[in-house]
Amino acid sequence: MTGQNKNNSAAQPPAEIADFLRKIGPRQLTSAEARELNLLRLKHGLPGASGAGVAAELAGDTADEG
Amino acid sequence: MTGTGAWQDVLEGDSIDRFLGHFVLSDRQRGKILRDYPNADLSHLPVSKNDVMQDIEALWQSRGFLTPAETQAALIEKYMPGADARLHDFIRDTELSRNKPETVTGYLTKEHAYLATSLAHLYAQQTGMPMTMIEVDFSNMGGTNDYFRQTLGAEAGVLPVDIPQRQAEELTDRAVRLLSAGMTADIAKLYPEEKIVPIRTGGDELRILVTGITDPSEQLRLSDLLHANIERRVAKMGLQDHPHLKAPEDPRRNGFGAALAVQDMALISNPGTLIQELDARITETKNQLGMMRLGMIDSDAVAAETEGRLRFGMMRVPHGISPEDVIDFAIDRAQRNAQVAADALRDMNPAYNRDLAQGIAGFNLYVDKVMPLLIQPPVATAFLPKPLDKESLGGQSRPEGVDPSDSLERRYVAVALEHFYEEGIALSPTALHFLKLSVRGLSPEDPSAQVMMPVGMVRMLDNTAADAADFRAQVNTDDPDIAAALQKAGLKDAAQIMPQALAVSMHNLAGLNSALGHHNADIVLRYIAHEVIGGAVHAAGVPRQARASFTTAHHGGGNFSVLLPAGGADAQGQAWFASQRMIHDVRSEIKSRIKTLNETGIAAFLEKNGGYVDDSVRLYLGEKELNTFANIRDPKERSFPFGEEIISGRVNGIHAVVVGAAVAYDPSMPGAGGGAFIGALRTRADAMMEQLRGAILHQAHRAGAKTEDGMPPRPFQAAFNSYALGSAQAHGAFIIGGVEAAKYIPAAENRSTAKPKAPGDTP
Numbered sequence: 001m002t003g004q005n006k007n008n009s010a011a012q013p014p015a016e017i018a019d020f021l022r023k024i025g026p027r028q029l030t031s032a033e034a035r036e037l038n039l040l041r042l043k044h045g046l047p048g049a050s051g052a053g054v055a056a057e058l059a060g061d062t063a064d065e066g
Numbered sequence: 067m068t069g070t071g072a073w074q075d076v077l078e079g080d081s082i083d084r085f086l087g088h089f090v091l092s093d094r095q096r097g098k099i100l101r102d103y104p105n106a107d108l109s110h111l112p113v114s115k116n117d118v119m120q121d122i123e124a125l126w127q128s129r130g131f132l133t134p135a136e137t138q139a140a141l142i143e144k145y146m147p148g149a150d151a152r153l154h155d156f157i158r159d160t161e162l163s164r165n166k167p168e169t170v171t172g173y174l175t176k177e178h179a180y181l182a183t184s185l186a187h188l189y190a191q192q193t194g195m196p197m198t199m200i201e202v203d204f205s206n207m208g209g210t211n212d213y214f215r216q217t218l219g220a221e222a223g224v225l226p227v228d229i230p231q232r233q234a235e236e237l238t239d240r241a242v243r244l245l246s247a248g249m250t251a252d253i254a255k256l257y258p259e260e261k262i263v264p265i266r267t268g269g270d271e272l273r274i275l276v277t278g279i280t281d282p283s284e285q286l287r288l289s290d291l292l293h294a295n296i297e298r299r300v301a302k303m304g305l306q307d308h309p310h311l312k313a314p315e316d317p318r319r320n321g322f323g324a325a326l327a328v329q330d331m332a333l334i335s336n337p338g339t340l341i342q343e344l345d346a347r348i349t350e351t352k353n354q355l356g357m358m359r360l361g362m363i364d365s366d367a368v369a370a371e372t373e374g375r376l377r378f379g380m381m382r383v384p385h386g387i388s389p390e391d392v393i394d395f396a397i398d399r400a401q402r403n404a405q406v407a408a409d410a411l412r413d414m415n416p417a418y419n420r421d422l423a424q425g426i427a428g429f430n431l432y433v434d435k436v437m438p439l440l441i442q443p444p445v446a447t448a449f450l451p452k453p454l455d456k457e458s459l460g461g462q463s464r465p466e467g468v469d470p471s472d473s474l475e476r477r478y479v480a481v482a483l484e485h486f487y488e489e490g491i492a493l494s495p496t497a498l499h500f501l502k503l504s505v506r507g508l509s510p511e512d513p514s515a516q517v518m519m520p521v522g523m524v525r526m527l528d529n530t531a532a533d534a535a536d537f538r539a540q541v542n543t544d545d546p547d548i549a550a551a552l553q554k555a556g557l558k559d560a561a562q563i564m565p566q567a568l569a570v571s572m573h574n575l576a577g578l579n580s581a582l583g584h585h586n587a588d589i590v591l592r593y594i595a596h597e598v599i600g601g602a603v604h605a606a607g608v609p610r611q612a613r614a615s616f617t618t619a620h621h622g623g624g625n626f627s628v629l630l631p632a633g634g635a636d637a638q639g640q641a642w643f644a645s646q647r648m649i650h651d652v653r654s655e656i657k658s659r660i661k662t663l664n665e666t667g668i669a670a671f672l673e674k675n676g677g678y679v680d681d682s683v684r685l686y687l688g689e690k691e692l693n694t695f696a697n698i699r700d701p702k703e704r705s706f707p708f709g710e711e712i713i714s715g716r717v718n719g720i721h722a723v724v725v726g727a728a729v730a731y732d733p734s735m736p737g738a739g740g741g742a743f744i745g746a747l748r749t750r751a752d753a754m755m756e757q758l759r760g761a762i763l764h765q766a767h768r769a770g771a772k773t774e775d776g777m778p779p780r781p782f783q784a785a786f787n788s789y790a791l792g793s794a795q796a797h798g799a800f801i802i803g804g805v806e807a808a809k810y811i812p813a814a815e816n817r818s819t820a821k822p823k824a825p826g827d828t829p
Contacts, residue, residue, distance in 0.1 A: 013335045025686030026339055026583035026678055031353075034346035041347070042370035045282055045378035047328045049351035050367040051358045052400035053290030058297060058358075058407035061399070 014044045071116050076187040077337040078180040078585075080676065081513060085134070085181055086115035088503055089141055099495040106495050110147055122185070123192060131189050131197070131261045131277050133174065134181040135164045136446050138507075142500045150491050156482070157504045162448035164507055170239045171246035172442065173264040173272060180513035182263055186275045190331035197331040198279040200292075201344040202249065202272035205323040205352055206310045210238045213308035213322075214426070221425055237426065238322075240433050241303055244440075245324050246272060248299050249292055251440035256288065262443040269622065272324075283380050285328045293355060296324050301411040302422075302432050306359060318356030325351040338678030341584040361408035363400045372396040453485040454478060454508065458733070460529030461536075470533030470540070471631035473617065474526045478505045514588050515595040515620035520744075523619035523627050527740030528733040530565045530631060537632045538563050548641050551633070554607075556647035565632045565729040566644040567744065568652065569751035570599055572624030573721040573759065577698045581690070582668070582677075589677040590695075591620070598663065598722075599626055602655035606648050609636035625751070627744050628652075629729070649726035660722050664696040671695075695720050706760035708767075715763045723754040 012018075017040050024033060041048035055061075073082040089112055091099070099106050112118045118141065125132060125140055132140065139161035143154055168175045174182070183199070190197035212226075214234035219226040250264050253276055260278035267273045279285055300306055300323050310319035327347035334340050354364055372393045375381035383389050416422040416429075423431045449455070456463060464470070465480035482505050486493055493501065509522040518526075541560045542548055557563060572594060578587040595618055603616050608630060617629045633643035669687050672679040691697060700716035707713075725747055731738045 013333045018335045021336065021339055021343060022682055024339075025683055026342070026581075026586055027686070027690075028342050028580040028583070029346035029349075031349065034350045035353075037343070037346055038350040039366060039370040041374075042367060043374045043377070045374035045380060047282060047285045047289050048347065048367070048371065049325075049354040050371040050400070051354035051363050051404060052368045052371060052396065053286060054293040054297065054355065055358050055363065055400055055403035055407040057290050057294030058410055059403040061403050061406075 014040075014046075016040060017044065017046075071119055072192060073119065073184065073188050075337065076184050076191065077331075077334060077340060078184040078187075078513070079337070081180040082184045082188060083115065085138075086118040089118045089145065090115060091499065095499070103495050108496065111145055111496060126189060126193055126195075131186065131195075131263075131275075133165055133263055133445065134178050134185065135161045135507075137185065138504070142504060146494075146497055146500055149494070149497050152489065152491060153486070153493070153497060153501070156451050156485075157501060159448040159451050160454065160504045161507065162446050163450040164510070165445050165447040167445075167447075168266045170242055171264075171266045171272065172243060173246060173250075173266045173274075174445070175510070175519075176265070176267055176512065177510035177519055179265050179267045179273060182265055182275060183273065186263070187331050187334060187337070189277075194332075196278055196280045198276045198285060198288075199329045199331050200249075200253075200274040200276065200288075200326050201329065201341075201348065202274065202324055202326040203345070203348045203352075204242060204245070204270040204272075205325065206308075206319065206321065207238055207242070207270050208311035209308055209314075210241065210305060210322040211235055212311065213305070214238060217426055237429065240430075241300075241305060241322055244299055244303065244433050244437060245296055247437060247440040247442060248295055249274065249324075249326075250443055252292055252295050253288070254441060254443040256291070263445070264443075279328075279330075282330070282378070285330065286380075289326065289328045292326060293351070297355065297359070297407075297411055298414060299436070301414040302416075302436075303429055304416040305429075306411065306415055307417060316356075317360060318353055320356070321359070323352070323355065325355060327351065336678075338585050339583055358404050358407055359411060361405040363397070363404045365397045365401075368397045368400045369393050450508075451485075453481055454505070456481070458528060458532060459525070460733070461532030464529070464533060464536075469634075470537035471530075471634045473615070474509045474522055474529065475506050477529065478508050512620040515591045515626070517595045517626070518617055518619040520619050520621050520627075523617060523629065523744060524740035526617050526629055527567065527729060527743055530629060531729050531731055531733045531740070531743075534563075534565055534632055534729065541633075551641040551643055555633075555643040555645035557643055557645050562645070563632050563643055566630040566646075566649055566726060567729050567747060568628040568630075568649065568724055568726045569744065569747040570626040570628065570656070571723045571725075571748070571751040571755040572626070573717060573723075573755055574698055574700055574719065575624040576701050577718070578720075580701045581692060581698050582672070586672055586677045586679075589672060589675050593663075593671075593675060594720075595620060595626060598656060598659040599628060602652045602659055603628060603630065605655045606651035607642055608644075608648070609634075609640075609642065611637050621744075621748060625748055627748065646726070646728075653724045653726070656722055656724055660720060664719050665694055667694055668692055668697075704759055704763065706763055708760075708764055713760075713763050713767045715766065717759045717762050721755075721758060721762075723751050723758055725751040725754060 038048045073079045139158045186197050211234045214237040215226045215229045218229045263275040265273045305322035313319045325348045327344040412418040459477040468480045510519045512519045538560050619627045630644040696719040705714040
């Protein structure tokens with residue numbers, strides 16, 4: 001397939017996040033739980049909301065952070 | 067999830083299961099074809115769903131991921147080798163016409179949402195190729211309508227109420243269109259080689275499927291870039307600051323906008339809970355973006371993000387400083403950037419920058435300037451074949467061989483067959499099967515409720531209205547069987563025969579979503595559509611397996627409509643007619659079925675009907691005391707004035723309001739049409755539902771019950787010709803209208819309206 005790379009990571013979502021969601025069950029998350037989920041995702045290097053990246057984009061501060 | 071193959075455990079897997087099944091002829095169908103056409107060649111047809119699945123995988127290998135319409139067109143082409151090229155073209159164009167963009171966003175319509183999502187998830191699982199799902203939710207569309215109405219009013223020197231609501235909504239639609247087009251253009255610019263499938267999944271929700279985004283850092287980059295560009299565009303439209311309709315006191319929620327969650331589809335651990343997980347992520351993103359607009363930052367989130375980046379090698383700790391220092395530095399930097407970003411956004415915003423074009427003219431100028439620059443990713447589409455592209459298929463335009471009571475699907479098929487007959491193109495039995503399959507897609511189905519989309523109902527209403535006189539003219543009242551059927555329907559003569567329509571408004575779909583998740587709520591929604599409403603229509607006398615049956619459509623949330631044709635005949639040829647009596651019976655039956663649903667155990671129901679339920683869900687239901695559907699909590703605290711009192715509370719359980727009317731308009735008259743007709747009926751049902759909620763709370767209050775406890779089931783009086791339905795356990799009430807209501811009204815007037823002193827006290 002043109003322009004596509006095989007994704008070899010085939011990773012499972014982090015167990016900590018899977019457990020967190022399993023405990024909540026099928027219902028809608030409360031705002032406190034939404035915040036906790038976001039922090040867990042960010043700690044695991046997954047896309048989440050911090051505002052930092054968006055602010056950096058807008059401020060033109062997107063140089064390599066390494 | 068249903069299904070027996072690899073698709074069993076994917077998101078919306080039952081959509082794939084049904085899709086695959088369309089291509090597989092049953093033994094009965096094969097037998098009939100071979101009886102009628104002994105030389106028919108069926109060797110190229112799939113014999114099982116797994117065969118079809120293999121063919122889809124082969125398509126993915128050769129052409130990459132495809133939209134559902136492209137997939138169906140390609141499969142049909144494969145299964146009709148040697149067919150006339152004109153037939154192939156006709157079917158391909160019919161299929162691809164379904165990719166016609168939705169008018170507001172320019173995205174695919176909701177009919178494709180579930181199948182596209184399930185195919186994408188399966189694609190990620192089966193091919194190991196990257197597939198990303200971007201879930202998008204707009205913010206404060208209601209508040210933005212209000213903002214435009216006020217601005218239009220101020221500019222015109224009139225009160226906002228003097229500005230037509232539609233005029234304001236059209237401006238909000240323009241803002242929605244700009245952000246929608248902006249997102250797909252941004253993605254296409256970043257990933258020009260990848261397949262992008264954008265879908266409008268709800269009133270304020272979008273989903274974008276994208277191939278080829280390989281790792282979390284890329285997803286983070288995409289998410290940041292899309293959000294940054296959304297913020298820029300919102301600022302330039304001058305839509306950053308107006309109050310939120312539901313939270314005017316929270317400045318973080320001010321303005322218009324959109325937030326999104328990016329999900330690698332290879333990492334979906336539980337399809338049954340994914341949507342609520344994404345909703346939660348979007349909610350949190352909205353908070354963060356709202357803070358950023360104000361120049362603030364959530365330091366916990368920045369610390370967590372930095373920790374994650376360090377931990378997973380996306381960021382290095384420079385020599386000589388500690389990880390904690392790196393985190394502190396990141397927080398400081400984010401805070402500085404947030405302030406710079408907020409200032410930059412204000413500078414782009416005409417409300418703060420008087421050098422920019424102001425007001426509605428400024429808004430329109432900006433949108434007009436930017437829209438053509440947003441280059442959209444290509445989506446294969448085609449014009450509907452000319453023979454099918456007709457305004458009306460009823461009245462004088464009714465195709466030959468079609469009865470006045472026939473379905474939309476049958477009308478389209480008749481038009482297609484007529485076309486091929488005139489063209490002299492013979493159709494093989496398999497060609498006929500696939501032509502019908504393709505043309506059926508022109509009566510699109512709402513994937514949540516698995517009944518017709520509103521657009522189909524509007525067309526069907528117009529056809530039925532146009533055909534009503536023809537239907538009456540065909541009725542021979544001298545026939546004793548017809549006379550008996552008329553009498554059974556409560557009709558005096560043929561002049562009273564009319565199609566009938568119902569609007570059904572269900573209460574607490576939001577509660578079902580909130581308590582059980584989207585997937586399980588869909589299962590309940592389908593049960594309501596097919597077993598509560600559909601079952602009630604059959605129980606009221608519309609026969610199953612009849613050529614002319616009824617049509618149900620889902621209008622989003624808990625809103626349904628039903629069209630009963632003027633009449634028809636059952637499988638034995640016995641006539642039946644729609645009538646007010648039948649409507650009455652449908653209402654009574656819906657009442658009974660809703661009562662039963664409210665008494666039904668949730669876990670057992672979900673298990674039986676293919677919902678997501680396992681030991682942890684059972685535990686959750688037990689802990690939350692969600693035993694039956696009567697326990698489904700209303701997520702909204704409601705307030706209703708009664709005299710000088712305001713009563714607040716929640717209306718738990720499932721309730722329904724049914725409003726009926728004869729379809730007796732002339733679709734050729736200006737201003738008349740199925741859209742206006744069903745819109746008016748739905749508005750009335752919604753108003754009735756609001757009245758029912760107030761009645762339930764009022765009665766609970768009068769009974770001295772806590773608002774979330776049980777209440778006595780007793781008639782509530784209202785001058786509407788409708789029924790409100792529920793159960794004793796679920797705070798049900800029964801609204802009686804017309805003459806019957808009169809006998810209750812005096813009693814109601816004499817009742818005390820004294821407020822109970824405390825819960826449990828009765829006045």
